[in-house]
Amino acid sequence: MIALSHDNLVNYYKTNFRLMQEHNYSLSEIENMIPWEREVYISLLIDYIEKETERINKKMQG
Amino acid sequence: MALPKLNDKPKYELVIPSSGKKVKYRPYLVKEEKVLMMALESGDKNTALNAVVDTIEACINDPIDKNDLSIFDIEYMFIMIRSKSVGEISEVGVKCPKCNTVNEVSIKLDDVKLPSIPKDKSIEINDTISLQMRYPGYMDVASLEDETLSGTEKVFKLIGKCIESVTTEDEFILIKDTPESELEEFIESLSSAQFMKIKDFVENIPTVEKDVTFHCKSCSEKNDIKLKGIDDFF
Numbered sequence: 001m002i003a004l005s006h007d008n009l010v011n012y013y014k015t016n017f018r019l020m021q022e023h024n025y026s027l028s029e030i031e032n033m034i035p036w037e038r039e040v041y042i043s044l045l046i047d048y049i050e051k052e053t054e055r056i057n058k059k060m061q062g
Numbered sequence: 063m064a065l066p067k068l069n070d071k072p073k074y075e076l077v078i079p080s081s082g083k084k085v086k087y088r089p090y091l092v093k094e095e096k097v098l099m100m101a102l103e104s105g106d107k108n109t110a111l112n113a114v115v116d117t118i119e120a121c122i123n124d125p126i127d128k129n130d131l132s133i134f135d136i137e138y139m140f141i142m143i144r145s146k147s148v149g150e151i152s153e154v155g156v157k158c159p160k161c162n163t164v165n166e167v168s169i170k171l172d173d174v175k176l177p178s179i180p181k182d183k184s185i186e187i188n189d190t191i192s193l194q195m196r197y198p199g200y201m202d203v204a205s206l207e208d209e210t211l212s213g214t215e216k217v218f219k220l221i222g223k224c225i226e227s228v229t230t231e232d233e234f235i236l237i238k239d240t241p242e243s244e245l246e247e248f249i250e251s252l253s254s255a256q257f258m259k260i261k262d263f264v265e266n267i268p269t270v271e272k273d274v275t276f277h278c279k280s281c282s283e284k285n286d287i288k289l290k291g292i293d294d295f296f
Contacts, residue, residue, distance in 0.1 A: 035148045
């Protein structure tokens, strides 16, 4: 039955904490999303962070 | 006090396999998934089953009585709700029967088949006695988990829970009105052939299923496998 869940509690709390701490989401906003919606926001954020890191790196090199 | 929020979640439809009743449902939310994870990670089967049933009850818009749901209703309804909540594709590890390598196979959960439910659930014990059977509800399965019984004792208990009534030449006896000791005595008095008929019913309780075809990544064998039961789908 454990496999019915696509995530685990440790990962759940860690991700929520980072979303609240670093990206200004509120806990109630996160908890009222549909799980796939939360996944979409997380992957969009990862994309954004990667692009920003690349942009900053390029700026520092140039 | 804030006004309630209406129509803020999508609604879908499913058919409850045992009753054929069409009901509307919504996906579960992150906070409900958290409760599921807590229950599933507790390692207690009953806690997990109760959490799954509570989630189904919360997500179904129409009134349903969870005590009327069979175990295959729970499996099917949870798969449907989960597919709209987490994603319609589930990656499962399926063992190649030839070389035992675990292969990742993508399954579209929406394509999971409804279990086919036989209409006639009666069993002829002899010329004068017949049994009307029923599929076990989730409460029946949960009550078996509570007891510290051996495997055989659990099968006997489950068989008892699957008998709805006994019809003799001049009597119709409802099992729910019969003392448990009398039912146990009745089951123990069955001949081997009679017992096998009932055992066959219990072993063939409908379950969710789906046919999958994949080529093994290790030995390239083409496999056609039938996934059965909720554990096979995640």
